[in-house]
Amino acid sequence: MASSTMKAVAVFPKTRELKLIEHEEPRITRPTEVKLRMLDVGVCGTDKEICAFEYGVPPDGSEYLIIGHEALGEVIEVGPAVTTVAVGDLVVPMVRRPCPHEECRPCRYGRQDFCRTGDFSERGIKGQHGFMAELVVDDAVYMNVVPPELRDVAVLVEPSTIAAKALFQTLKILQRLPWFDSSQLREREPGGRAYRALVLGAGAVGFLGALALQTIGFETYVYDRKPAPNPKADLVQAIGAHYVSEQTTQDFAHLLGDVDFVYEAVGAAHLAFRAMQVLGPNSIFVFTGVPALGAGQEVDIDAIMRNAVLKNQVILGTVNAGKADFQSAIAALGKFVQRWPETTRALITGRYPLDAYRDMLLGRPGGIKNVLSFETSIRTDNPKSLK
Numbered sequence: 001m002a003s004s005t006m007k008a009v010a011v012f013p014k015t016r017e018l019k020l021i022e023h024e025e026p027r028i029t030r031p032t033e034v035k036l037r038m039l040d041v042g043v044c045g046t047d048k049e050i051c052a053f054e055y056g057v058p059p060d061g062s063e064y065l066i067i068g069h070e071a072l073g074e075v076i077e078v079g080p081a082v083t084t085v086a087v088g089d090l091v092v093p094m095v096r097r098p099c100p101h102e103e104c105r106p107c108r109y110g111r112q113d114f115c116r117t118g119d120f121s122e123r124g125i126k127g128q129h130g131f132m133a134e135l136v137v138d139d140a141v142y143m144n145v146v147p148p149e150l151r152d153v154a155v156l157v158e159p160s161t162i163a164a165k166a167l168f169q170t171l172k173i174l175q176r177l178p179w180f181d182s183s184q185l186r187e188r189e190p191g192g193r194a195y196r197a198l199v200l201g202a203g204a205v206g207f208l209g210a211l212a213l214q215t216i217g218f219e220t221y222v223y224d225r226k227p228a229p230n231p232k233a234d235l236v237q238a239i240g241a242h243y244v245s246e247q248t249t250q251d252f253a254h255l256l257g258d259v260d261f262v263y264e265a266v267g268a269a270h271l272a273f274r275a276m277q278v279l280g281p282n283s284i285f286v287f288t289g290v291p292a293l294g295a296g297q298e299v300d301i302d303a304i305m306r307n308a309v310l311k312n313q314v315i316l317g318t319v320n321a322g323k324a325d326f327q328s329a330i331a332a333l334g335k336f337v338q339r340w341p342e343t344t345r346a347l348i349t350g351r352y353p354l355d356a357y358r359d360m361l362l363g364r365p366g367g368i369k370n371v372l373s374f375e376t377s378i379r380t381d382n383p384k385s386l387k
């Protein structure tokens with residue numbers, strides 16, 4: 001059978017190029033595989049780093065890597081052994097694939113997000129082509145079905161899984177406190193205040209984290225660089241959270257030593273370590289950003305260690321997400337849309353045709369989440385989004 005080709009966006013690390021290419025159409029070769037027609041692919045900081053050749057590895061034997069890992073597709077074909085998804089379903093594919101080593105229990109357990117060997121692959125990032133392509137084939141086990149009513153926001157599922165995994169672990173850690181009761185997040189002790197969270201960064205990961213924290217009852221503060229008033233601050237306020245910025249130090253002062261949970265979503269180590277000052281007793285700090293290496297910075301390591309010990313603090317890193325996190329991100333997104341329909345939709349800046357890939361990946365397009373859409377041939381800005 002003659003093979004046909006499809007359009008895809010790929011980086012060529014050796015020649016340092018980013019191109020729209022023709023790539024052979026993938027075909028189902030195993031009974032458990034499904035074929036997707038891609039609908040939306042989100043652009044994130046990781047994609048931009050790959051396009052700046054700071055990150056990203058092509059598959060073995062390939063000169064290029066098709067990028068894209070935040071995706072929504074429609075199932076158009078299923079292998080004979082597939083029972084979990086059907087033709088017509090909308091699905092969000094997972095990103096990471098297990099390493100081959102027998103001794104890696106996380107991977108053998110289906111939790112490659114905790115892979116111990118480092119030999120995992122990630123679609124669109126490390127060793128496997130990604131989703132910025134017209135068609136994708138993969139095993140059904142990595143597909144997560146999304147209800148049709150979430151069609152317009154489902155591209156936000158993958159970045160939401162970061163918060164889903166972080167919060168799952170945070171709630172587990174909070175259970176080390178024998179008196180902790182998650183139904184009382186809103187009121188820590190009778191008449192007392194809610195558990196308090198600080199989100200560092202009002203980009204997509206930070207914002208989706210803030211929505212999740214607000215939904216489960218934390219009193220949420222979101223830190224970003226620009227002083228209020230500004231459009232991001234308005235969005236933060238629209239979900240009932242508080243916006244704080246560096247300039248408004250009085251906004252910040254009352255948080256020092258009194259925050260139960262910090263959700264870092266900027267990938268800037270200097271800011272993150274400075275923010276550790278806000279951690280209170282028995283608190284948890286989660287890193288989700290991946291900073292570039294080499295910017296040696298001074299931080300007061302004695303104060304950090306002293307507080308960590310004297311205040312029983314937990315400092316945690318988290319990457320990628322498991323199946324359960326995808327499921328809970330989908331459920332959470334459903335809740336966000338119900339409760340804050342306009343704000344949730346405002347996170348998507350616009351949908352742009354594949355041809356706009358250079359602007360989106362190499363430029364500074366602004367907004368919170370830019371989406372390349374396989375269903376549009378014109379730029380469709382979201383009039384309600386942040387510019």
Ligand code: BGC
Nearest residue numbers: 044046095122125319320321
């Ligand atoms: C992706 C994760 C991935 C991580 C590290 C993030 O942008 O969302 O799935 O594990 O990059 O490569």
